[in-house]
Amino acid sequence: MESFSSLVQANRGQPARLLLPVDKAGFDDWLKAQPARAKAAGAAQRFAGKPGEIAILPGDGPEDWSVAIGVEETDALGPWDLAKAAETLPEGSYRLEGNPGGALLGWLLGQHRFERYKRPDTATGPRILVTGEAARIDDAVRLAEAVALVRDLVNTPTEDMGPAQLQQAAEQAGAEFGAQVRVTTGDELETGFPLVHAVGRAAARDRAPRLIELEWGNPAHPRIAIIGKGVCFDTGGLDIKPASGMRLMKKDMGGAAHALALARLVMGGRLPVRLHLLIPAVENSISSNAVRPGDVLKSRKGVTVEVSNTDAEGRLILADALTRAGEDSPELIIDFATLTGAARVALGPDLPATFANDDTLAADLLEAGAAENDPLWRMPLWAGYDEMLRSDIADIDNAPEGGMAGSVTAALFLQRFIEKDTPWAHLDTFAWRPAAKPGRPKGGEALGLRAVWSALRKRYLPAA
Numbered sequence: 436m437e438s439f440s441s442l443v444q445a446n447r448g449q450p451a452r453l454l455l456p457v458d459k460a461g462f463d464d465w466l467k468a469q470p471a472r473a474k475a476a477g478a479a480q481r482f483a484g485k486p487g488e489i490a491i492l493p494g495d496g497p498e499d500w501s502v503a504i505g506v507e508e509t510d511a512l513g514p515w516d517l518a519k520a521a522e523t524l525p526e527g528s529y530r531l532e533g534n535p536g537g538a539l540l541g542w543l544l545g546q547h548r549f550e551r552y553k554r555p556d557t558a559t560g561p562r563i564l565v566t567g568e569a570a571r572i573d574d575a576v577r578l579a580e581a582v583a584l585v586r587d588l589v590n591t592p593t594e595d596m597g598p599a600q601l602q603q604a605a606e607q608a609g610a611e612f613g614a615q616v617r618v619t620t621g622d623e624l625e626t627g628f629p630l631v632h633a634v635g636r637a638a639a640r641d642r643a644p645r646l647i648e649l650e651w652g653n654p655a656h657p658r659i660a661i662i663g664k665g666v667c668f669d670t671g672g673l674d675i676k677p678a679s680g681m682r683l684m685k686k687d688m689g690g691a692a693h694a695l696a697l698a699r700l701v702m703g704g705r706l707p708v709r710l711h712l713l714i715p716a717v718e719n720s721i722s723s724n725a726v727r728p729g730d731v732l733k734s735r736k737g738v739t740v741e742v743s744n745t746d747a748e749g750r751l752i753l754a755d756a757l758t759r760a761g762e763d764s765p766e767l768i769i770d771f772a773t774l775t776g777a778a779r780v781a782l783g784p785d786l787p788a789t790f791a792n793d794d795t796l797a798a799d800l801l802e803a804g805a806a807e808n809d810p811l812w813r814m815p816l817w818a819g820y821d822e823m824l825r826s827d828i829a830d831i832d833n834a835p836e837g838g839m840a841g842s843v844t845a846a847l848f849l850q851r852f853i854e855k856d857t858p859w860a861h862l863d864t865f866a867w868r869p870a871a872k873p874g875r876p877k878g879g880e881a882l883g884l885r886a887v888w889s890a891l892r893k894r895y896l897p898a899a
Contacts (some may be wrong), residue, residue: 436682436814437454437547437874439547439573439576439579439580439583440576440702440761441561441563442542442543442546442561442562442563442564443542443563443564443566443572443575443576443625444528444533444545444560444563444564444565444566444572444765445565445566445567445569445572446530446566446567446569447602447796449528449565449754450528451528451529451530451563451565452501452502452528452529452530452531453501453502453529453530453795454500454501454502454504454517454520454529454531454564455492455502455504455831456506456509456516456531457482457484457503457504457509458484458486458505458506458507458508458509459483459484459505459709459828460508461488461509462483462484466812466841469492470491472677472828473492473493474491476491476492476493477492477825478632480554482503482505483505483749484503484505485505486506486507486516486615487504487505487519487873488505488593489502489503489505489519489520489523489524490502490503490506493641495781501793501822502520502805504516504517504519504520508518508540508738511536511777512534512536512537512538513536513538513541513808514535514537514538514540514541514807514808514874514885515538515540515541515798515872515873515874515875516538516541516743516809517535517538517541517542517545517564517674517874518541518544518874518875519545519547519874520542520545520562520727520872521541521542521543521545521546521562521564521874522545522546522674522873522874523667524562525559525562526560526561526562526824527560527562527563528563528564528565529562529564530564530565531561531565531566531636532567533567533586533695535566535568537807537808538669539564539571539572539575539579539827540578540579540582540874541873541874542562542564543575543576543579544579544874544875545580545776545873545874546561546562546595546597547583547861548584548876549578549586549587549590549876549878549879551587551591553645564875568805571609574704576705577699577700577704578700578885578888579886580695580699580764581697581699581700582696582700582881582884583883584692584695584696584879585692585693585695585696585866585881585884586833586876586878586879586880587693587879588601588604588688588692588695588733589685589686589688589689589692589793589866589878589879589880590687590868590878590879591685593667593668593685593718593879596667596685596688597634597641597642597644597667597668597716597863597886598638598644598665598716598717598718598719599641599642599744600667600734601647601665601667601691601695601714601716601796601899602616602618602647602716604648604695605695605712605714606648606820606828608649608695608698608797608851609649609651609700609753610662611702612651612699612702612714613650613651614649614650614651614702614710615649615650615759616647616648616649617648618645618647618648619627619645619646619648620643620644620645620648620685621643624644624645624646624897626647627646627735627755627852628715628732628735628755628759629644629645629732629733629755629895630732630734630735630740630751630754630755631644631715631717631733631751631752631755631756633730633732633751634646634672634717634719634724634748634751634752634788635665635673635716635717635719635720635752636724636725636726636853637720637721637723637724637725637726637815638717638718638720638723639720640881642718644716644717644718645716645717645883646713646714646715646716646717646755646756646759646795647665647712647713647714647715647716648711648712648714648759649698649710649711649715649724650709650711650712651698651702651708651709651770652699652702652706652707652708652709652714653707653709654709655709656707656708656709656766657707657708657709657892657895658708658709658711658763658764658765658766659701659708659711659765659766659768660711660712660713660760660761660763660765660767660768660769660770661694661697661698661701661710661711661713661768661769661770662690662692662694662712662713662714662753662756662757662760662768662769662770662771663692663693663694663712663713663714663770663771663772664687664688664689664690664691664693664715664749664752664772664773664774665688665691665714665715665716665717665752666684666687666688666717666718666719666748666749666752666773667685667687667688667717667718668684668685668687668719668720669681669687669712669717669718669748669749670684670718670719670720670721671719671727671745671746671748672719672720672721672725672748673721673725673726673727673728673745674743674744674745674746675721675730675746676746678695683867684685684771684841684867685866686773686879687719687749687773688716688773689771689773689864689865689866689867689879690749690770690771690772690773690774690862690864690866691714691716691771692795692866692879692881693771693862693866693881693883693884694712694713694714694771695712695714695768696881696884697769697771697887697888697891698710698712699817699883700888701888701891704896705718705895706891706892706894706895706896707890708895710766711760711763712751712759713759714756715753715755715756717747717748717750717752719745725743725745725801726745726748727736727741728742728743728744728745728746729742729849730742731828731829732751734751734754734852735753735754735755735758735759735761736754736758736852738830738831738851738852739829739830739831740754740826740829740830740831740832740833741757741826741827741828741829741831741832741833741836742833742834743826743832743835743836744833744834747774747832747833747834747845750774750833750848750849751833753770753772753774753849754807754813754848754849754851754852755799755850755852756770757770757849757852757853757859758852761852761853761857764854765857766858767857767858767859768853768857768858768859768860769859769860769862769887770849770859770860770861770862771862771864771883771884772861772862772863772864773863773864773865773866773871774842774845774863775788775841775842775844775845775863776841777838777840777841777842778814778841778842778863779843779864781814781842782812784848784867784868784869785810785882786810786811786812786882787811787812787863787864788812788846788859788863788880789801789811789812789813789814789844789861789862789863789883790813790814790815790816790843790846790850790861790863790865790882791813791816791858791859791860791861792816792850792853792857792858792859793858793859793860795858796858796859796860797813797862797880799892799893799894800860800886801813802885802890803885803886803889803893804889805888805891806889807884807885807886807889809883809884809885809886809889810886811862811883812854813849814842814843814863815843816847817843818844818847818849820840820843820844820847821840822851823840823844823845824836824844824846824848824851825836831846831848831851831881837893838880841855842863845863846861846863849861860887862883862887864882864883865880865882866879866880866881866882867879867880868880
């Protein structure tokens, strides 16, 4: 596949076939204005202006043809309106007149493929979109790159995507943007981040646990922390998952993928912030030294945790990372995690369960999600359920019995490691698409990334 930057060009009068967005409401008027040959071609292809429909319309000569595309609304193109066209049209250049809105994203991602382990499809070359809105191109390319990064990291099998590979991804970002990266491992990890060490200690030596930190930006700017759960594979530990539950556990580092991608957007967009990225990276493996059900672990914060279930490990490693982030007094903390099956039972695969201890932050995130067609759904940090976290022998239990309100109690567990005055949002995201849609293939997916990026831009670059 061509680089994203080569797939969208500013209109300089270069030859390109015309793309004609048509919505169902305006279809009749559009059809009346078409010549007879276009009407006949459209009818033969059963084109009615419905979203996702495409019709090739003949022109005066054999090569003089245009493309009608059914969209939701012609006056406000959405991110996926052009995705099917980008996937299916013949290679070549196409011209879109007027404001492309967010549709550049779908055009780019419609041509992205995860082909690391497959023979590349070279049957069709690139489809290039020509637009008069040149100012939108750079932002669209950066956003497409971020989404593609999440997809590629999540899709990569654990054999090639362990803690060391997450570290390499962070170091690559650090080198590219001039950020400082530090990695805590070994004895220093056991002492400083004991929950991260405990969860990952059963893994093989070359897949040892670590806490990855990246810092970027002017220290005088507002400090924000972005945290991602980096469980590169989750067997469930000694509370082992069944085969059906383990099949997709390569994606349990999806939170880390989102955090890395968001950090790259922050740095690439030159947001005026002091960025602190934290990724606790582990494999939750099974060995003679694995954490046992009933063990009590002491966290970085000093809070003791009874491990009722070793398969509730993500909240443990996040607890130490949240504590570390809070030590530098950020004005905002956001974490991403593929944390609970309960969130998927409640909201399905497309809606990240979003928890926030600040109503303004929650409203900003939900508003951005709606505007970007990257929806979020707020869930309650219901204080009445906090008592479910009680332990008979420790300060807190990692997995309350009964399973009720599982995503809520997980978020309440994390909240124990947040300073009360620090605005914080937690996105329990699936990071996976179970069925393909135009521009969105089955597999790893960025869910909530675009919403959070939009909210951060609005907060720190109000004129953007």
